[in-house]
Amino acid sequence: KAGVTQTPRYLIKTRGQQVTLSCSPISGHRSVSWYQQTPGQGLQFLFEYFSETQRNKGNFPGRFSGRQFSNSRSEMNVSTLELGDSALYLCASSAAKGLATGNEQFFGPGTRLTVL
Amino acid sequence: AQKVTQAQTEISVVEKEDVTLDCVYETRDTTYYLFWYKQPPSGELVFLIRRNSFDEQNEISGRYSWNFQKSTSSFNFTITASQVVDSAVYFCALSEETSGSRLTFGEGTQLTVNP
Secondary structure, rough: OOOOEEOOOOEEOOOOEEEEEEEEEEOOEEEEEEEEEEEOOOEEEEEEEEEEEEEEOOOOOOEEEEEEEEOOEEEEEEEEOOOOEEEEEEEEEEEEOOOOOOOOOEEOOOOOEEEE | OEEOOOOEEEEEEEOOOOEEEHHHOEEEOEEEEEEEEEEEOOOOOEEEEEEHHHHHHHHEEEEEEEEEEHHOOEEEEOOOOOOHHHHEEEEEEEEEEEHHOEEOOOOOOOEEEEE
16 A cells, blocks of 8 residues: 655745645545644644545644645645745645544655745 | 653664653643654654553553653653664654644654664
């Protein structure tokens, strides 16, 4: 069974541009969560999608948005990029909502975004 | 609000030493889940173990063991006879039952095992 895949793996953008990152969950998984990892702030939760609906949102500005498609694939978009958006963006998937026993969450390899 | 604290930023040991990584958490929920993840230089988070708030049984898996103590809100992780391949950043994380799949991570502990 294939794991969580994220594309692209590496990305370089300049300030002011926008970027779209993609996440394909494990087959059969319907929940996708996104995290941002930076040296200064650590790992922070961005948002969670389940059945194409955003279920949970972290404390990030409106420049960060996401969506989920009917096949459970998810995209996140960052508009008007800032230098501080340089980070590793991780996606995770699980079969159902919540993290009760039996509903394990698996992470993808991440997309490393550099903003110049 | 939920919070996870890993006070040890970096730990350096010599191969075959035992090492314990500390994790303290805060939550108001009565049902919650605790996790340990390993992050090698490649960046991917690798799941190691989970514990539910209602299951305080400690666990040993090979060279790894975990000590969950609800009374002190701690969920510590011990590696016995460390190896160079154990070098990585280790994260402790908490998820409250009311928070869906949201994980709150600690700051991480960089473990370096020297030959």
